[in-house]
Amino acid sequence: MTEIDLIDGLTDEVRYALRDFRLRSSKENLIPINVYTQNLPLKKERGDERQFPYVLICFDEEHMEAKTSPMSVNVYFVIGIIDKEEDKQGYRDVLQIANLIYQHIFRKGIIAKAFRPSYPFKIMLQQDDIHPYYIGGIESVWELHVIEEEDKLI
Numbered sequence: 001m002t003e004i005d006l007i008d009g010l011t012d013e014v015r016y017a018l019r020d021f022r023l024r025s026s027k028e029n030l031i032p033i034n035v036y037t038q039n040l041p042l043k044k045e046r047g048d049e050r051q052f053p054y055v056l057i058c059f060d061e062e063h064m065e066a067k068t069s070p071m072s073v074n075v076y077f078v079i080g081i082i083d084k085e086e087d088k089q090g091y092r093d094v095l096q097i098a099n100l101i102y103q104h105i106f107r108k109g110i111i112a113k114a115f116r117p118s119y120p121f122k123i124m125l126q127q128d129d130i131h132p133y134y135i136g137g138i139e140s141v142w143e144l145h146v147i148e149e150e151d152k153l154i
Contacts, residue, residue: 001114003059003073006142007037009112010057010075010105017104023053023081023093033097052133053081055097070143072118077101077138083131090134091125098123098138105140115142 014035022030034054060074079097083090118141126135
């Protein structure tokens with residue numbers, strides 16, 4: 001199993017976790033959350049906001065501390081929404097999306113038949129005021145068992 005398997009598995013799980021969740025688009029229609037991997041799609045024109053609301057799932061890095069320790073794969077999620085309401089409470093939707101993802105992942109336990117969520121697992125919000133855009137994120141660590149040598153006698 002590879003980091004691509006993890007990203008694909010997380011994409012499926014995030015879509016499932018958010019399957020009933022809807023937010024208003026910039027045109028005030030109720031729409032599902034878009035799920036993308038690694039990069040947002042290109043905008044067609046200036047002011048194109050069709051990618052919103054979204055969850056972007058991105059590979060960050062992977063490392064192994066010792067030969068017998070599990071491989072750690074770091075993945076981050078970026079959550080972006082548009083909320084044009086004057087009360088500026090869009091951060092609540094971002095946190096709700098993050099918590100739905102978090103709860104689903106830890107309930108599920110193993111993703112793509114090989115990856116187990118580990119710690120630290122962090123949820124954060126962008127602190128700058130960029131109303132009507134609200135951005136948040138999740139930092140996550142995943143464990144993958146090490147591939148063992150086939151012939152240890154060499």
